[in-house]
Amino acid sequence: MTQKTIEYYLAPQSPWTYFGHARLVALAKKYNATIKIKPMDLGKIFPLSGGLPLPKRAPQRQSYRLTELARFRDHLQMPLHVQPQYFPVAGDPAARVITTVREADGQTAAVTFAGKVLAGVWAEERNIADVDTLKIMLAECGLPASRYDESLTDAVQAHYDADTQSAIDLQVFGSPSYVVDGELFWGQDRLEFVEQKLQK
Numbered sequence: 001m002t003q004k005t006i007e008y009y010l011a012p013q014s015p016w017t018y019f020g021h022a023r024l025v026a027l028a029k030k031y032n033a034t035i036k037i038k039p040m041d042l043g044k045i046f047p048l049s050g051g052l053p054l055p056k057r058a059p060q061r062q063s064y065r066l067t068e069l070a071r072f073r074d075h076l077q078m079p080l081h082v083q084p085q086y087f088p089v090a091g092d093p094a095a096r097v098i099t100t101v102r103e104a105d106g107q108t109a110a111v112t113f114a115g116k117v118l119a120g121v122w123a124e125e126r127n128i129a130d131v132d133t134l135k136i137m138l139a140e141c142g143l144p145a146s147r148y149d150e151s152l153t154d155a156v157q158a159h160y161d162a163d164t165q166s167a168i169d170l171q172v173f174g175s176p177s178y179v180v181d182g183e184l185f186w187g188q189d190r191l192e193f194v195e196q197k198l199q200k
Helices: 016-031 044-047 059-076 092-105 107-122 130-139 148-151 152-169 187-200
Strands: 006-008 034-039 175-181 183-186
Touching: 006 152, 006 187, 016 034, 016 059, 016 107, 016 187, 034 107, 034 130, 034 183, 044 152, 092 107, 092 130, 092 148, 092 152, 107 130, 107 187, 175 187, 183 187
Parallel strands: 006 034
Antiparallel strands: 006 175, 175 183
């Protein structure tokens, strides 16, 4: 079987990405697939795809979202605060740090750090837009705190912009999105189909 690559487009403040992250990592390990993590700026993608930031969504959609979060939390038996202290939260700072780690330390380290960030928002109620919090998370992953400072460079922003444009080109419209052999799968509840694709 040819080794597969999973392009993993995400916004690090997304609860649905948090729900799927560990399962995606497990799938990649099971099928010896490579994950290429690509943080993206939903602020640029939503206007092109008809998406709306959470505060601008209709009340019934906002209410149902909370119901679904609780359902998936219980179904997956994962710790999650349905309305965490630090949400909504800007995802760009963490996204740029994930990108920096990817470029400096490799895909595996970036995927691990992304998992730390996602759990930070939803399980631990940490502020992922806070400089000190991100530096502590880096240390918890055995990474240098200087990765945060490096994330502020034009070069990292260029990578972030390029990954966002790549998502747009692939018609990605939400987080998480997985691309395998050019086929797009949107949402952690599509990981079963990702697995089927990996088996081919």
